[in-house]
Amino acid sequence: MAVTLKDVATLAGVSVKTVSNVVNGYAFVKADNRRRVEEALAATGYRPNMGARNLRRGRTGFIALMVPELSVPYFGELAGLVITAAQRRDWNVLIEQTQGTRDREQASLASLGPHLIDGAIVSPEALEADDFARLDPGVPMVMLGEHAVDFPIDHVAIDNVRAAQQAVGHLVAMGRRRIAAIGQNPHRGTAALRLAGYRAALAEAGLPESGALVAPALNYHRRDGAEAMAALLDGPEPPDAVFCFNDLLAIGALRAAAERGVRVPADLAVVGFDGTEESAYSLPSLTTVAPDKSAIAQRAVELVHRRINAPGVFPPEDVQTPFSLRIRESTTGG
Incomplete structure (x- = not known):
């Protein structure tokens, strides 16, 4: 039979x-009583009935996480970290995959109501301010990532322009002068910011920008990176370095280089973005911009928690979390 509060109280004598x-x-419990209760909880193996507790509080015990693609390692890793951070607050996480299309993102948001979840963390790619304006105001929400929406909502992201500028600056410092970029896409806020950082680094180094060295990517998958890299290498002026807007594009680029006998990094230095676990195990290992995904997850969950417990009290926050450049074999060779 399940252990009850009464059982614990009897054993503890309180x-x-x-x-x-x-x-x-609650803080206002005598130290001796708290110790006796904690010992009794451990001895009986008591577990609170979260369903009953949430019902008393008018809560569901669930938050939602909306991401474009779980098959993309960045989002898979981030989802795991959000789940871990949410579990510390006794929340379960419902995950919705949208493929980054506006229709799917709109449908996902429309399905979120206070009868299902207590709050939501969303990583959109195509939503507009009007979409957020139609949301149920009873659902506290935090937005992740680089998608710029002019709407008063908590937002957690890194400084993508500065991160991209640092990545390309590293390539310049390694003596590279024909630096390509893979990932231009007018429908991704990520792409615009990382392209701006790429351009800023070239300008700072006094290097000319060539449209022929900026390759588009419809999606941010390995195949897209391989195809874009192949086109760049087959062009009239092949690059001696490439900055890819995510790690999957960079790993595809490494494959295309290997197929053409291009040595990395002797002939071509490669940098990715996202700091995924896969980047450390590619051959050669991939230099990459690594957002602090743990900090992103923790801050997002903290903001949702605050909105749930103090709705309308605090103005929306725009939180920037740290990032680092992990320098590996694809740019240094060692």
């Missing part, structure tokens, strides 16, 4: 109310 106060984290 009231049921005292056990409830300890279980719910």
Whole structure:
């Protein structure tokens, strides 16, 4: 039979109310009573009935996480970190995959209501301000990533322009002068910011920008990177370095280079973006911009928690989390 608060109270020699106060984290419990309750909780293996607790609070015990593609390692890794951060607050996470299309993102948001979830963390690629304006105001929401929406909502991201500028600056410092970029896409906020950083680094180094060295990518998958890299290498002035707007594009670029006998990094230096686990195990290992995904997940969950517990009290926050440039074999050779 399930252990009850009364069972714990009897073993600890305190009231049921005292056990409830300890279980719910209330501070005003005598130290000796708290110790006895905690020992009794451990001895009985008591687990709170989260469903009943949430019902009393008018909560569901769930938050939603909306991402474009779980098959993209960045989003898969981020989802795992959000789940871990949410579990620390006794939340379950419902994950919605949108493929980054506006129709799917609109449908996902429309399905989110306070009868299903307590809050949501969304990573959109195509939504516009009007879409957010139609949201149920009873659902606290935090936006992740680089998608710029002129709407008062909490937002957690890194400084993509500065991160891209640092990545390309590293290539310049390694003596590269014909630096290509793979990932231009007018429908991705990510692409615009990372392209701006790429251009800023070239300008700072006094290097001319060549449209022939900026390759588009319809999607950010390995195949797109391989195809774009092949086109660049087959062009009249092949690059001696390439900055890819995510790690999957960069890994595709490494494959295309290997198929053509192009040595990395002797002939071609390659940098990715996202700091995924896969980047450390490519051959050669990939230099990449690594957002602090753990910080992104934790801050997003913290903001949702604050909105749920104090709705309308705090103005929206625009939070920038750290990033680092992980320098590996694809640019240094060692």
